[in-house]
Amino acid sequence: MSARSGATARRRLRLQRLGGASLLTLWAVPVAVLVLFSVAHAYFYPQLVPDWSARAWRLLLERRSAVWSALAVSVRIGVAVVAIALAVSIPAGRALGRSKFRGKPLVRLALISPLLAPPMAVGMGLDLVFIRLRLAGGYWGVVLAHLIPAIPYAVLIMAGVFANFDPGGEDQARTLGATRRAVFRYVTFPAIAPGLAVAGLLVLLVSWSQYVLTLLIGGGQVVTLPILLFSTFSGGDTTMASALSLFYVAPVLVLLAVGARSTARLAPSQLVQP
Amino acid sequence: MLVVVVLVAAACSTGPIADADIPDPSNWDEVVARARGQTVNLFMWGGSSQINRFVDTVYAPLLEDDFDITLNRVPVADTVDAINTILAELQGGRGRGGSVDLVWVNGENFLTLRQADALLTDWATSIPNARLVDWDSPEVNQDFGLAVNGAESPWGSAQFQFVYDGARTTVEELPHSYVELRNWVEAHPGRFTYPAPPDFHGTRFIKQAFYEVTGGVESWLLGFDETAYDAAAVELWSYLTGIEPFLWRGGTTYPQSLAELNRLFANGEVDFTFTQLPAGIGANIASGVLPATAKPFVFDTGSIGDSHYLAIPNNAAHPHGAMVVANLVLDPELQAAKFDPANGWGDGLAISLSRLEATEQSSIAKVTAGLSDLAVPPDRLQATRLPEVSAEYTIALERDWDFYVRQN
C-alpha cells in the first residue's frame, strides 16, 4: 500500500468513525430535548433558549403529587409480573430449550402468538371477562394482562439460556449424591442466574412500558406511570409531561446501564421485544 | 412454585364492602356518621393535572381531617369509561359494592346513566348545601335539556369562550359571530382550527355554529326532532366544509383535543383557542400553557354555558361518603377557592350569589375583583349565555361531523 492510499484510507476511516459517532449522538437528541422542555417555562415557538423554571420538577416531586402513587403501582405490578414470569419460565424454558418432544413447534407457536398479537386487540377482548370476574380496574387484572406478553418472552429467553446450558455439572452433582433441590440451588441456578437476570430485566421492561393493556384492563383506574404520562400530556402541560417522561424512563435506563454488558451476551433470537 | 400458587390464590380477593341502605339526606347527621371511615371512589376525567391537583390538595385533606373520609380520586381517560364500568357492573349483577361511588358527569353521559336507571335520584335537592344552589334555574335543573330530578348535584359551571393573543390580534380585528369568523378565516388562511368532535370543546364549537346558522337555539329547545335536525344540519355542514380549506393544514387534519389546540395557539401556529373557565385563563398563563398576552372573549351571538355535576350510581359501595363529598364541594369557601385561578382552576360557581349571606359572599367577591382582563366580565358571560339542548343532538352532531367533515 502506497503512503498516499494509506492516508486516504485513514481519512476515510476517520470520516466513517465520525459518521458513526454522529449518528449515535443524533439518536440521543430526542431525549435531550425532553430534558430541555422539562426545565422550560412557557417555551413556545420560535424561542430557542428557554426561560428556565423548576416548576414542573417541583410540582412533580412534591409530596401530594400523583407521581408517587403511580410509581408505586408501576413497581408493584412490575415486580409481580417479573416474579411470576421468571418462576414459570425456568421449568418451561428448560423443557423448551433442551428437550425434544412432540408438539414442540406448536408450543413455540403458542408462545409466540401472544407476543405478536397487539396488546390493543387482546385488551379489548379481555376487558369484558375481567369485568365479569371483577378483575377489571384492579391490580391483579392488570398483572394477569401483562403476563400475556411477559411469560412467553421470559420462556423464550430462558429456552435460549438453557440451550447453551451444559448439564454436565448437574450430572456430576447427582452422581455425587446431591438432592434435586441442592442440585438446583448450587449448580443450576448459579449457571442460569445471569440469563435469568437479563430475562427479568426485559420482562420488567415489558410491564413497565405497557400502556394499552393497562388502560383497557385497568379502565384508567390503575394509574401506572405511562397512564399518568399520557393523561398529563393530554392535559396540555408539555413541560410537566417532559419531566414526567424522564422520571418514568430513569429507573429502567439505570437498570439497563447496569445490565448492558449482560445483554450483549445473549443470542439474538432471545431478544424478541422491539 | 409455592410462590406462584400463593400469588394466584391472593388474586381471588374480595370486592369492596357492600353498603346496606340508601342514605337519607334529610337526616344529615346520620349520613355524616355513616360516612366516617369510608373511602369514596370519585371517578373523574383525569386529563387536567391542575384540576387533579386541586382535588388532591384542597378537597382530600379536608375530607380526611373533618369527616374521616378518604377521597380516592380515580382518573379516567374519558367519562365514558366510568359509565361503562357502572353499566357493566350493574349488568353483571353487582347490586351493591360497585367500584364507582361518585362520578363527575353531565350531558350525554348523564343521559346514558338515566336511561339505564343507574343513578340514585332525589337526593341532590335535599342535601344541606342545596339551599345555596338555584334549583329553580333551568341552567341547573336541566342537564342538556333533561330534567335532573335531584339525580346529580352541581359541582361547578362552565361557559365556552374564545381566546386570542393580544400580541398578534387587535381587539378591532376580532370576529363576534360565526359569520364574522368565516370572513376572518378566509382573510387569514391557515390560522384557525378547532378540536375534532367528539372532543368536548370541538363539539361545543360546532354546536354553537349550528345554533347560529339555523337561526338560533330556540328551535331546538324542545327535545330531539330528527326530521327538523336532518333538514337544518345541512346548513352547518355547508358552513364547516366551506371554511375547511382555509383552516390550519387546509383542514386535512384537526387537533384531537383542546390541549393540542392550546399548544398550536401558544406556539403561534393558529391565532385562536378556546376555554371553558368562567374565571378566565389566569391559571393557564401561570402554568405556562398559554402566553401571557392571551385574553378571552365571547361572540355577540352567544356561547353555551351549563353546569357540571356529581352523580351517585345506585350500586355505589359508599353512598354516604359520596353524598358528604357532593355536599362539601358546594361550601362557599371551597367554591371560591375553585373559582380562583390562583389555585390552578378557575371553574364557575355552582351556587348562586343571591342565596349567600354577606359573609359567605366575600371570598367569592374578592376573587371576582381580582380577575382583570384575563377573564370575561361575569355580566357579559351571563348576557351571552345559551343553553344546551337535548343530548341526542350532541350524538347526532358528532356522528355526522365525522362523516361530512372529517372523512371528506
Next chain:
Amino acid sequence: MSARTEDTTRAEPIFRGEPGVWWRLAPALLIVIPLFVVAVGLAVLQSVGIFGVTGSSDPSLAAYRSLLGSAEFWRSLSFSAYLATVATTLSLIIGVAAALTFRRFFSRSRVWSFLLQMNLAIPHLVGALAMLLVLGQSGLLSRGATAVGLTHGTSGFPAFVFDSRGLAIIAEYVWKEAPFFAVVALAILGTVATDYDSVAATLGAGRPQRFRYVTLPLLLPALVPAAVVVFAFSFGTFEVPLLLGGSFPEALPVLAYRRFVNVDLAARPEAMAAGVIIIIVGLAAAVAYQRLARRLEGRR
C-alpha cells in the same frame, strides 16, 4: 434458537420421579394460553354481537359487513401496513449499518454501548412525545431552522406530525427499532461471523464482498424473524399513531380504539371486528416467524 440445540443429540435425561416435559411447561402454558384464547375468543364473540356491553343478541356479521364496507377501514388498514413496512425496512437498514459501524469502531466503549441500546428501554409513549417536540412545526428543529433563516413561521416548516403520510410516526418507529436490529445484528457479529469474516479477508475478499457473501447470510436467520416481529409491533402499536397521527387516515389500532370508546355502545362490535383483524395480522406474523426461523436455521 441457536444452532447448539440441534447439536444436542442427547435427549434431556428424565430422572426417576422427575416430572416430564409437559409438567415443566404446564405453569407457563396454563397461565398464558387460557388468557390469550379467552381474549381472542371474546373479541371474536363480541364482534359478532354476542356478549355486548348492552347484552347479547343473535350472532351476525353486521359489524364486519359495515367495517369492511367502509372506505375508512380500508384506508386505515393500508395506512397501518404502509407505516409498518416503511418503518421496518428503514430500521433494518439503519440498524445493520449502525451495527457494522459500531462493531468496527466502538465495541469496546461502555458509553457508546449504552447509547446504542438506550432506546430499547424507552417506551413508545415517551418516544412519541419526544418526536413531537423535535419534529413538530413548532418543535426544536423548526425553531432552529427559523433561527438560521431557512424557514419562516411554523407553517413554513414541513409538516411531519399530524400529516397524512405519518412521517413522524415512521420516524419514531425507526428511532426505536433501528437499535433493536443493531443489537440483534451485533450479537451475531460478535460470534461466528467474525471468524468467517477474517477468513474471507485473508482470502482477499473486499469489504463489500465480505458483507454480501459472508456477513449478510449469517445475519439473515436472526434478522428476518426480527423484521417480522418489528412489522407486527409497528402494525399494532396504538400510542404512537394516536399521539402523532392526523385525523385521517387513522392507523387501524386508533380506529379500533375510537370505536371502542364511542359513547354509542353500538359501535363496540365494530371495534372488536377491527381488533380481530389486527389479531389476525399478528397471528400471521407469528406463523411467518415460526416458519422463517426454522427454514433459515435449517439452511445452515
